[in-house]
Amino acid sequence: TACSSKFVLSQMHPMWQGPLAVPGGDRQSPIDIVVRKSIFDGELKPLVTSYDPRTCQQIWNNGYSFLVEYDDTTDKSTLKGGPLKDKFRLCQFHFHWGETNAWGSEHTVDRKLFPAELHLVHWNADKYSLFEEAVMEDNGLAVIGVFLKVGKRHEGLQKLVDALPAIRHKDSVVEFNRFDPACLLPTNTDNYWTYHGSLTTPPLTESVTWIIMKQHIEVSHDQLAVFRSLLFTSAEEEVQKSMVNNFRVQQPLRGRAVRSSFI
Ligand SMILES: NS(=O)(=O)c1c(F)c(F)c(S(=O)(=O)CCO)c(N[C@H]2CCc3ccccc32)c1F
Ligand SMILES: [Zn+2]
Secondary structure, three states, rough: OOOOOOOHOOOOOOOOOOOOOOOOOOOOOEEOHHHHHHHHOOOOOOOOEEEOHHEEEEEEEOOOOOEEEEEEOOOOOOOOOOOOOEEEEEEEEEEEEEEOOOOOOEEOOEEOOOEEEEEEEEOOOOOOOOOHHHHOOOEEEEEEEEEEEEEEHHHHHHHHHHHHHHHHHOOOEEEOOOOHHHHOOOOOOOEEEEEEEOOOOOOOOOOEEEEEEEEOOEEOEEEEEEEOOEOOOOOOOOOOOOOOOOOOOOOOOOOOOOOEOOO
């Protein structure tokens, strides 16, 4: 699919936490969300997601995270509303997590770290015809971020967790269909923070409208442990490395406003 990120992976190595030079670089992600400095914006609308589980195609380990990819050649799985003026197509979702439950998220709320964070990546299909175009354009992308907390087992996530042993190694892919990503959203999607930022992996382009949910979802300790059983390394490599701590370090706010849809 257009959104398969294989072409991007070549520039990636698992733990590129370094200060990759980014032109300009004054709207980088992730950031710490300082709640008392966020600005309520009454113009922000509720999010409107409409995902068709039949557009789910595969789940694969790309050596940085595991991602579930969707067919984004039609308008079957879309996101609109919220801070967005246009209609965006879902191309994939993936997660970031730590080696322990003490950390793992990319964004933080008043410096609070979560054990993991879900990202649903969408691109502006009203303005562009391919993900690759949108990824280079101002506000070409919209990513929904959802924090994960350890608690009760997440029934919807289990289907995904059960597929992970089949993609333990980098570059392994399995067919995965009929998965509705809406089951991973919190019950309340009206309360969120939004700001202009970037991808948190190469090419780190500053093309993302971030929409971070205030309400987290709960997953069980055992479900998260399966995430940590994945490997950064391919089957051929002699030294296997656990896929953990696949998050980017926080970036300076550089005077950006973080708006909230709630008081
Ligand atoms: N945290 S994040 O939301 O910024 C983000 C990721 F963290 C991440 F890991 C990936 S990726 O596809 O697994 C790796 C490629 O960069 C993407 N994938 C995007 C980035 C580049 C690209 C190219 C084609 C399809 C998807 C993506 C991503 F948008
Ligand atoms: Zn991400």
